[in-house]
Amino acid sequence: MLKIKNIQTYYGNIQALKDVSLEVKEGEIVTLIGANGAGKTTTLMSICGITPPRSGEITLDGDLITGMSAEKIVQQGIVQVPEGRRIFPDMTVLENLEMGAFLRKNKQLVQQDLNYVMTLFPILEKRKNQLGGTLSGGEQQMLAISRALMARPRVLLLDEPSLGLAPLIIKQIFDILKQINKENNTTIFLVEQNANQALKLADRGYVMENGRITLVDDADRLLENDDVRKAYLGM
Numbered sequence: 001m002l003k004i005k006n007i008q009t010y011y012g013n014i015q016a017l018k019d020v021s022l023e024v025k026e027g028e029i030v031t032l033i034g035a036n037g038a039g040k041t042t043t044l045m046s047i048c049g050i051t052p053p054r055s056g057e058i059t060l061d062g063d064l065i066t067g068m069s070a071e072k073i074v075q076q077g078i079v080q081v082p083e084g085r086r087i088f089p090d091m092t093v094l095e096n097l098e099m100g101a102f103l104r105k106n107k108q109l110v111q112q113d114l115n116y117v118m119t120l121f122p123i124l125e126k127r128k129n130q131l132g133g134t135l136s137g138g139e140q141q142m143l144a145i146s147r148a149l150m151a152r153p154r155v156l157l158l159d160e161p162s163l164g165l166a167p168l169i170i171k172q173i174f175d176i177l178k179q180i181n182k183e184n185n186t187t188i189f190l191v192e193q194n195a196n197q198a199l200k201l202a203d204r205g206y207v208m209e210n211g212r213i214t215l216v217d218d219a220d221r222l223l224e225n226d227d228v229r230k231a232y233l234g235m
């Protein structure tokens with residue numbers, strides 16, 4: 001479904017991604033793990049069109065998306081939940097959610113999706129008139145995921161959703177990601193430093209080091225891999 005072929009991405013003359021190729025098939029949950037600064041966020045930014053690669057190509061169902069504007073890429077069904085959540089702190093929960101649907105015309109379906117995200121995260125219903133900035137970290141992450149869902153993504157990209165959250169909240173959020181994947185056949189590409197949780201959730205995983213993919217395998221096999229256990233699972 002989503003294919004990245006030999007991309008090279010730069011910040012000025014610093015090369016952040018070196019010949020990165022990866023694939024996410026329809027309905028899969030795939031994770032990209034790696035240390036701080038490995039290039040995980042840059043990979044997401046390259047897909048979203050925010051930091052387009054200098055060479056190589058990215059396709060969705062065979063159609064080239066490299067070179068499209070970030071907004072056009074969202075319209076193709078690729079929606080990101082950015083690192084640090086980036087919700088709108090001075091807007092209410094409801095207004096944040098409506099922002100996620102601003103490119104959509106069918107108000108009835110938008111309302112349906114609003115009801116759906118509130119059943120996924122009932123706390124958002126309770127807090128719907130509260131300002132986004134007053135929510136806890138976990139609630140803001142739930143809001144950021146829900147806002148992305150309001151765009152009806154075919155592929156949901158997440159950048160370190162577990163960052164700074166308590167283990168119980170992480171588990172709750174990851175369980176819901178699984179549910180979203182199952183119920184809507186939403187394809188998920190998840191970038192994480194929390195390799196343990198991410199590999200438990202995912203079907204397959206890629207390991208990135210210094211801007212290159214160094215390992216790819218089924219997630220349960222990566223969990224058993226000695227190098228992965230030493231470098232990323234603290235064993």
Ligand code: ATP
Nearest residue numbers: 011014016034035036037038039040041042043193
């Ligand atoms: P993190 O977990 O910290 O988000 P990451 O794996 O997502 O790490 P990236 O943020 O993609 O890593 O960074 C990859 C490399 O690109 C790093 O060496 C980083 O210093 C560099 N880099 C990232 N953003 C910029 C930027 N705006 N300008 C210059 N260099 C950058």
